Amino acid sequence: MADKRNEIWVFGDYRNYFQNRVTLQLLARANAIAPAIDGLVCAVVLGHDVGEYVWEYGAHGADRIYVTDHPDLKTYSGDLYTHLMVKLAEEKRPEIILIGATDFGREFGPRVAKRLETGLTADCVGLEINRDGLLVQTAPGFGGNLLAEIVTPKARPQMATVRPGIFQEIPHDDDRKAEVIEIPLPPDIPRDRVRLLRCEYRPGRDQCLEDARVVICGGRGMGSKSKFKKLFELARLLNGEVGATRPVIYSRWADHEALVGQAGRQVKPRLLFSFGISGAIQHTAAVTDAEFIIAVNKNPHATMMKMADVAIAADANQVCTALIKELKRRLKSS
């Protein structure tokens, strides 16, 4: 007798396992929402020699794990994984499929959704079940200036890619064991249309800005290169890192590595100082996860000023100088 519970699938994105925790975070979230829909949390693992991940996912909250383990799957393949995932979903009919919004997930998820003719919400930052038992997917748009709650009322499965770092993983528990169901590689598997010629691991560039608890961002409104340099002094006093907008990079006031923006770094500090930045969307998109924003700009109507928790309508350079002075005074007095 088949299990009638609604399956919530989590795609096992195990590549770069120790840095990439999103699968574990999704297993935790799936566990949290499962009771509302009589759900069964399942992981789907495709690859070769993936036993250790299967075991890990069980210890982190999966009730059931579908595994296809085959030498032909030893490297990630969007083409083959899409084929296998779709075939399995058509057979098992899960209610929900969650995929980590890694680069791979954001390429793979849309293809699976398209073949299953269902909806997919991108890069979700919230997942809830509403009164109708539907998955409410909260997704950002317009550089995080808007959040949309999206549902897929009719088509199934309900699918979402989910931003890493949003949900807390369940601690590892060796006593937790999942039911493991092995799915043999089907005989009709198509030829991989994309040939992987070379693949080298590039450890991430330093993550100082991304991980900083305090970020000081400066724009052209700082006035000049020498004035911009004061931000580094301020950053030193606040244990922070300095970021810059694109115009600043073009003016060579700061290194390209400091670019905070859609084409640069995404920051999520507890405190963001924004000096002389008007707030083009390419920049604001990268700072919306800041917990508290203090913006300084001569123009009180600048977008950055509207986004801020505290908006100081004044000259950015002068406020920066006054801040440094005040901080030195306070740090000396303690």
Place this chain on the structure above:
Amino acid sequence: MDKIELIVCIKQVPLVSELPWDPKTKTLRREMAEGMMDPAAKHALEAALQIRKVMEEKAVAGKKKIRITVITMGPPMSEEVLREALAMGADSGVLLTDPRMAGADTLITSKILGAAIKKVRPDFDLVFCGSAASDSETGQVGPQLAEELDVPAAAYVERLDIENGHIRIQRLCDNFLETLEMDLPALVTIPPRTFFPRHVPLGGLQQSFEGGDVRTLLAADIALSPDLYAAKASPTKIVNVFSPTAEKENIRLRGAAKKVVEELFRRFEDRIGGAAGKDLKISDLKIPE
């Protein structure tokens, strides 16, 4: 191959981050905002232009004809980005505009774009899309369009070469630098990183508005099923939209720098000190030395 057809899918996005929102239809009133070409799509177009140049130089003797067609879907004003694309160097533009196409989610958008490509360039070789548009940021249309066209695809492409019916690609995907090869026809998505768009000469822009090969296609022209209304057919529905920034208090301070900094510390010294991991309090009971 004596002729190569490149397609670039572009999108007009709002220039500003604040956008009129229609609470009745729960969609963005794109017609209200000033638009620009989506940055990633512009990089995709630049990639196509650069590839064309490289191939034309290689094929001096062979005299290959390489044609770039730009396609966009949106309200009538989206024609502007097609004109801009022509000014940058694209050969022709296709505007898909029809009330029936409004409100399409990524699934339906990919079907409409796919139907249009099959109609106007059934013999396409390579489709370029931006990796993700700056407004909705889903990054889904490219991969879904590849599915609709049933061609191999690669996202986040930073380098590409076309040779003898296949394409070789380099891309960075989750910290893995991958070199890939696919047969044509295929689809790539381009992030706003490596192919930095050229400037559009003003004269060229004017010319593209005066002449320029742009044609408009309605739903019926691409043989969309007569009962397909994008808003209805889309599996996803937006049930609520809110602005996280609107919930912020947005405290306003003004005045002389010294004064505002003092006020800032009076009210937020705990928060600033807490984030910095430093005690910034001035002790009230300072013992004079």
